[in-house]
Amino acid sequence: MGDGSRTDGARGYAHVMTKPPTTPSAPPSSAPVPTAEPPAAPEPPVALRLRGLVKRFGETLAVDSLDLDIPAGSMFGVVGPNGAGKTTTLSMATGLLAPDAGQVHVYGVDLWREPAKAKPLLGVLPDGLRVFDRLTGAELISYAGLLRGMPRDVIAERRDDLLTALDLHAASKTLVADFSAGMSKKITLACALVHAPRLLVLDEPFEAVDPVSAGVIRRILAEFVAQGGTVVLSSHVMALVERMCDHVAVIGAGRVLATGSLDDVRAGAELEERFFDLLGARGPEAGLAWLRPS
Amino acid sequence: MVATVVRLRLLLLRNMMSREIWRVILFGLGALWAVSMLPAVLGGARWLSGQETTVQSSSLVVVGAVLLVGWFVLPVLMFGADETVTPRKFATLGLDPRRLAPALVVAASMSIPAVFTGFVCLASVIVWRGYGLATTVVALAAALAAFATCVLAARVSTALATRLLSSRRARELAGVAAVVAVIAVVPLLIGLGSLGLEGTLERVPRVAAVLSYTPFGAAWGAPAAAAQGAWSAAIGQLLLAWGFVGLGLLVWTRQVDRLLVDPPSTVGASRRRADAFLGAGSGPTTTAHATLAVARRSLRYWLGDPRYLASLASTLLMPLLIALLLSVVGLEAVSGGVLLAPLVAGAVGWGRHNDTAFDGTAFWMHVSAGLPGIADRAGRVLALAAWALPLVVGLAVGGAWLADRWDLLGASLGLALGLFGAGLGVAMVSSVLLPYPAPRAGESPFSTETGAVGASLVAQLLSTAVTGVLAVPVTVLFWLTVTRSPGLAGVTLAVGLLGGAVVLAAGIVLGGRLLDARGAQLLARLH
Known part of the structure; x- marks a missing residue:
């Protein structure tokens, strides 16, 4: 039963996805718009355009005039070592962190100039931020929906x-404070999806998520992209990015070191090898010679 | 062990100071205050040594009891102002609690209040100097016991509060405690008010005699008994005093033992409830729906999050104490009762001056959803008003009844509503502009972020000053009503009600606009 209902749920969800975003961007739509297909306007080919993004934390230059184009309809993987500026970049790209300089365009809308128009297009799963955990799982999703009108x-x-779909029904009446790390991740993802955005930006969506749920999430995201949505996700796991994404960007020291389709970037090699090349990988030279069971 | 922990404590203190200039300034001010008080303490002790034995004994016992109550209560309410060296930080080291516990007590006594308390305890020896060597020795031994009791009381009460408030029953217990505290103040007000200042003083010797056999007065009663030649009582009380120290150390050791292996868990049996947010209905929702959702969410936190209750308790402490003091001193007409509601209302409204910080990073949900700032602000105000307004009105009526000044009810209520609106209106702006770190959700409500003293001082001083200025008209009217013509009570009520509403509305609109413009900047400061 579990598997079947999950697939149903995922499919049912994807169906919802085909609706245009029911959000307050347009003057409160008079009806839920169940039938009207989105006017097939020529969509800009770029879903997320970052230009000259800069962020400084005191002395540290976290993001160093970063440019990145994320094509509409792509499953885009952002990889990079710890401290490369992935989370900082994605936070600025989603309106959660004000850049010191640079622009962010979401489907052609300037996010930092017209947030009320751009934010309804965006679904965000930030990394390391809390949610209102005195609410139950179900309440948190409702809350996210109500905030968006x-x-x-x-x-x-x-x-x-x-x-x-996310196998959270059993926990829907439980306070999020009592959730495990993986469950919190999933409920936050649900909050990012509830308004059926056009662009999903997910920071480390698979961290602490069990393999079964990760599979479900992958399937949901793949269907979302198949329906014309765009997904940006960051991860430390190269194999996962290689398996899921059709486009990647490698980020190091606050800059884009390489970007393009997966095949272009890995250029015949494994993504992991290219990653080490681009970063000027250092092997384990300084070993811990004394570290052996005493 | 003691030396290591003390060194650690001093090192942490130094690093904390080097991180923030404000801490150095505060430390300097604290030290300056303590030093400037020393002559007064010494002078008091000298003066007291010239008094009758009964006066000496009862005043010292009362001083000692107040001191101990302070050490028991204040560290809890001051939000763990000094939590650099707590037992839980030693959990991974596998230490023997019987060695760690005393070391922690010694380390905790390395603070200005502790050193000052030690000085006060020792100063009491001056009073008993003239009664001979034996009495002086008893006084010295008793002074040390008194000091040890104070320092231990702070440890025990903090550990106890942390344990209680992080448990699943925190809400009920804290709620009950708050109610009990409020209820306890009322009969005290009535009792002290009916006795008057002199009547109260007359009772002191009898109260002191009883206190001398409790932890609150044993150490202070012993030398007094010795001075009066009651040696069996003196020895008994001295033994009792040191017995209480031993008992405190035993309790503290057990608490440390438990904190090391079984830290208070915020996760109890999982709590289940149905979705209370959505409600039925279809059609597009509006900003009003979002506002209600924010209000409902805020209210959930008020009812279930110990951090909110802890901050409320520390906000209410001051007004209740002031009301108590005023009614004891017995100012004409303005007895504590009439001021009760205004003081509480002002404190509750102003108390939200750091409201957004209590969301912590969860505030990203509002930013990401593009929630209009005005809905965010109005939702928070609604949640607070839902419980605070009935309380304020109740206190105003109760206060007028206590003071038996029904003619002042309107003035009392007017000032209360004016202060509530002004404080909360200012809070809605300052919590956008001047957030300072609050304990995180699920953390001990008594933990403080290090390196936030300056920010919190600035925010508190500024929001207090602006609230005070905005409340000048209604305060003046209240004062005129009380001192000149009670006929102005209606005017005071109207001005308080309207003025409070206007300031509050302005605060919501201005705070909302600022939030729209600076939501992301605010979020970055809530980490």
Whole structure:
């Protein structure tokens, strides 16, 4: 039963995805718009355009005039070592951290100039930020939907779909404070999905998530991309990025070291090898000679 | 062990000071205050040594009891102002609690308040000097016991509070404690008010006699008994005093033992409830719905998050103490009762001047959703008003009844509402502009972020000053009503109600606009 219902849920969810974003961007839509397909306007080919992003923390230059284009309809992987500026970049790209300089365009809308127009297009899963954990799982999704001004019946339907799809139904009445790390990740992902955004930006979405849930999430994201959505995700796990993504960017020291389609970037080699090349990989030279069981 | 922990404590203190200039300034001010108080303490002790034995004994016992109550209560309410060396930080080292516990006590006594308390305890020996060598020796031994009791009391009460408030029953217990505290103040007010200042003083010797056999007064009663030649009582009380120290150390050791292996867990049996947020209905939701969602979420935190209760308790402490003091001193007309509601209302409203910081990084949900700032602000105000307004009105009526000044009810209520609106309106702006670190959700409500003293001082001083200025009209009217013509009570009520509402609305709008413009900057400061 578990597997079947999960697939159903995922499919049901993807169906919801085909609706245009029901968000307050447009003057409160008079009806839930169940039938009208989005006007097939020529979509800009770039879903997320970052230009000259700079962020300084005191003496440290975390992001160093970074440029990046993320094509619409791609599954885009962002990789880089610890402290490369991945989270800082993604935070600035999603309106959670004000850049010192540079622009962010989401489907052609300047995020930092017109946040009210751009934010409805975005679904965000930040890394290392808390959620309101005195709410139950179900309440948190409802809360996210209400904050975005969605109709209540739509929220209710999607909330139940999301809880089923992400296998959180059993925990839907439990306070998020009592969730495990992986469950918190999943409920936050559900909050990012509830308004059916066009662009999903997920920082480390698979961290602490069990293999079964990771599989479900991968399937949901793949269907989302198949329906025309765009996904940006960051990860430390090269194999996962290689398996999931069609485009990648390697970030190091606050700059883009390489970007393009997966095949272009890895240029015939393993992504991991290219990663070491680009970063001028250092092997384990300084070993801990004394580290052996005494 | 003692030396190591003390060195660690001093090192942490030094590093903390080098991180923030404000801490050095505060430390300097604290030290200056303590030093400037020394002559007063010495003078008091000299003066007291010239008094009758009964006066000496009862005043010292009362001083000692107040001192101990302070050490028991204040560290809890001051949000763990000094939590650099706590037992839990030693958990991974596998230490023997019987050696660690005393070391922690010694380390904790390396603070200005502790050193000052030690000085006060020793100064009491001056009083008993004139009664001969034996009495002086008893006084010295008792002074040391008194000091040890104070330092231990702070440790025990902090550990106890941490344990209680992080448990699943925290909400109920803290709620009950708050209610009990408020209820306890009322009969005290009535009792002391009916006795008057002299009547109260008359009772002191009898109270002191009883206190001398409790942890609060044993160490202070012993030399007094010795001075009066009651040697069996003196020895008994001295033994009792040191017995209490031993008992305290035993309790503290057990607490350390437990904290090392079984830290208080915030995760109890999982709590289940149905979705109370969505409600039924279809059609597009508006900013009003989002506002209500924020209000409901805030209210959930008020009811279930120990951090909110702890901050509320420390905010309410001051007004209750002031009301108590005023009613004891018995100012004409303005007895504590009439001021109770205004003081509480002002404290509760102003108390939210750091409201956003209590969301912590969870505030990203509002930023990411593009929630209009005005909805964010209004939601928080609604949640607070939902419980605070009935409380304030109740206190105003209760206060008028206590003081038996029904003619002043309108003035009392007017000042209360004016202060509430002004304080909360200012808070809605200052919590956007001047956030300072608050304990994180799920953390001990008594933990403080190091390196935040300057920010919190600035935010508190500024929000207090602005609130005070904005509340000048209603305060003046209140004062005129009380001192000149009670007929102005209606005007005071109207001005308080309208003025409070206007300032509050302005605070919501201005805070909301600022939030729209600086949401991301604010989020970056909530980490």
